């Protein structure tokens with residue numbers, strides 16, 4: 001049995017683990033990175049990369065085997081994060097499942113490794129709901145979908161969240177009969193109502209069957225594949241495949257957290273604002289902590305951890321006031337900050353700037369099917385929140401996110417020349433409205449005084 005000492009031990013090599021391991025080694029620390037699967041985590045192997053590759057290939061009418069090409073793209077991404085590349089940087093990569101022996105020790109196989117700091121970056125796994133009959137059938141989830149040999153003829157998604165709303169449209173385009181069953185009465189239940197309504201109509205328009213408010217289900221195998229029934233809703237669907245997309249569970253079960261006195265609950269590991277767990281030298285973040293389960297948030301947590309390891313006396317805390325995200329559906333939906341409902345609850349004075357397709361030359365010139373951008377600002381024209389439905393909404397939100405996170409009033413964007421006809425010009429048009437409002441308020445103020 002070996003006992004080797006490190007400055008930093010990282011458990012898990014997803015977006016968080018890689019950020020911490022690379023950041024720490026670059027700042028001169030001796031780093032051990034433990035990973036039970038291939039390096040890269042959920043994003044490379046079962047999440048962002050394969051799903052975005054799949055969507056993009058289908059949208060571009062890729063003529064070859066789409067799933068095969070997805071797997072090639074994954075291997076291309078892997079070249080940047082494989083063990084050889086990591087070891088060249090100076091990271092010690094260890095393949096295996098790690099668990100806590102004590103507050104400073106991790107065991108992998110027979111060997112124990114000691115770390116001055118230990119980072120839990122173990123992510124989440126798809127949850128398996130308790131549905132009668134589930135144990136008698138084969139099912140898909142994000143872990144085996146991209147490994148399929150061929151695209152099925154029909155698929156039913158159980159759960160109408162982001163994963164289903166991203167995969168349903170390209171599957172339909174490939175000729176698959178797609179059904180979505182969702183327990184909530186609406187889609188996007190945390191967003192303003194019209195967002196869910198838009199996507200409900202869009203799914204219908206594309207011929208994707210959507211059933212909302214579908215709770216208790218029963219599953220049985222059938223000659224086609226699976227029979228899904230809901231007595232309550234008098235519903236019976238037969239489908240070649242079912243895809244379970246009913247949420248995520250934190251990967252904490254095998255970590256023996258009690259050996260290091262680390263507290264957790266059903267949402268994951270409990271941390272403070274500096275991402276410290278209840279054990280003094282153990283930190284955690286990313287999906288196993290939440291609350292925002294995105295690759296960019298795992299990366300952000302990683303940056304906060306690295307910074308605090310380097311400068312322990314001037315610690316940075318996590319700040320969730322400006323968190324953007326994009327749902328790569330058809331079209332994309334993106335948001336940053338508050339919804340209209342949340343704004344109404346928190347602010348008495350605010351303005352909502354809206355821009356739809358009819359006033360947006362980029363959308364008109366590219367025959368974009370639908371576009372809607374809404375930006376909410378406070379009385380000083382500073383951005384409180386924004387949402388956008390449109391082909392490239394993620395890119396538009398990126399600019400808005402920059403203004404928001406730097407607390408730059410929206411009207412300042414009107415000062416920058418943008419190339420026509422880009423979404424930059426569309427955003428500038430809204431910024432001009434903000435400029436006029438700002439000027440009017442200023443003139444009123446001058447008159448008063």
Ligand SMILES: Cc1cc2nc3c(=O)[nH]c(=O)nc-3n(C[C@H](O)[C@H](O)[C@H](O)COP(=O)(O)OP(=O)(O)OC[C@H]3O[C@@H](n4cnc5c(N)ncnc54)[C@H](O)[C@@H]3O)c2cc1C
Pocket residue numbers: 011012013014015016017034035036037038039040041042043046047048049051052096097098099121122123124142163251254255285286287288293294295296297298328
């Ligand atoms: C279908 C899908 C699509 C997604 N698309 C997007 C997107 O477009 N944009 C976006 O921002 N986010 C997306 N996400 C979310 C994103 O994948 C996660 O937020 C991100 O991967 C979290 O990173 P992480 O480092 O916290 O955890 P993970 O990436 O889950 O990494 C955890 C790693 O820890 C390893 N591990 C677990 N236990 C142990 C152990 N005991 N010992 C050693 N290793 C262990 C695992 O094998 C894994 O490699 C998507 C997710 C899914 C499922």
